[in-house]
Amino acid sequence: MKRQIIDKIEQYDTIIIHRHVRPDPDAYGSQFGLKRLLEANYPNKTIYAIGEHDPSLTFLETPETISDDVFTESLVIVTDTANTGRIDDSRYNTGAYLIKIDHHPNDDQYGDLLWVDTNASSCSEMIYELFIEGKEYKNWQLSDASARLLFAGIVGDTGRFLYPSASLRTFEVAGQLIKYDFDRTEVFNGMYEKEANLLHLQGYIYENFKIDENGACYIKLTKDVLERFQVTPNDTSLLVGSLSDIKGVCAWVFFVEESDQIRIRLRSKGPIINELAKKYNGGGHPLASGATAYSWEEVERAIEDLKDICRQYKI
Structure with missing residues (x-):
């Protein structure tokens, strides 16, 4: 080839x-x-x-x-x-x-x-x-x-x-x-060098992430949050790895609001998550994928799906 x-x-x-x-x-x-x-x-x-x-x-x-x-x-x-x-x-x-x-x-x-x-x-x-x-x-x-x-x-x-x-x-x-x-x-x-405003957003992420008993972890970054820290949706890609440092995390996701959609960045320490990404208009690697949602209601469904994946992985 x-x-x-x-x-x-x-x-x-x-x-x-x-x-x-x-x-x-x-x-x-x-x-x-x-x-x-x-x-x-x-x-x-x-x-x-x-x-x-x-x-x-x-x-x-x-x-x-x-x-x-x-x-x-x-x-x-x-x-x-x-x-x-x-x-x-x-x-x-x-x-x-x-x-x-x-x-x-x-x-x-x-x-x-x-x-x-x-x-x-x-x-x-x-x-x-x-x-x-x-x-x-x-x-x-x-x-x-x-x-x-x-x-x-x-x-x-x-x-x-x-x-x-x-x-x-x-x-x-x-x-x-x-x-x-x-x-x-x-x-x-x-x-890997980051502007101060991006580090301030990282602090916000550490203060506001959610995690359940099975290690399903997520953070929602709305347009209001991005504007508060003067960060673009693209900039947030530099912070996706932040949640990997949390003890007990199984898989995690960033929901980043853009003008017409919500970008989904999925990462995992074990369970396969690219099938979940495909369900939400995306795809990628088994442990690192991306997808897209078009409403916060759809985001809630994705969160529940992530929780199910981590729950089954822990069984």
Whole structure:
């Protein structure tokens, strides 16, 4: 599969790389890590990484803006995106050929060529594996810029290697990446330093979360709360891990109110929660998923479902 992807890359002069909406470090890490990898090995190709920019990820890279005509006769690669509904920029299907590279469950089998590895800790880890194949097959080289991005993506999706998805191979890959010339401290600061108002919101979360006897835990962040702390819904993604530190937590969820919907961020220490996410217009990994509700009544149903999952897990 990896060699088929490399063969397709070599066939096209223009390559456009997409990732998912509401990007996280692995979305940027895999997207831009692939871009920098290909630029280092194919300097005569034109390679774009596109999508709406998240200012919190500026320390990694900034996407480009391209016109519709660029897609003509282009190879399109989508990284770290399980289903078509979450691909940032709907023009992904207007190119000449489409490749999907992802580590989420393959519920939406889109693309002309698919490489999905649910055992990978992150899509960034998969891009490193693509580099290893390219090194053997076509003498590829990995640039410092690409190594930095892939490392950031792996760190982000493994929660600094705390999540069960961080396998022996993940640590091996990280060990290889830190041999390259980039500032790890700068990467960690960009990922984990928080503005004072966000830390104040974190204090609010610790004061107001709810947890039941089976470890089902949740917090509701309404628009009024976000406005009080001058925080955007996207900013709250930096705090999702906060509730994992609470003793006895089994699974937890952030409900974040936006203008027209309520974003659901689900996390778990054991029970499988991506089926719950699918029930509420979402999906993701078994222990880390996202979904959407359209009313607070629907949120209450999701809370009851989460409680049932934790109750059954404890039996």
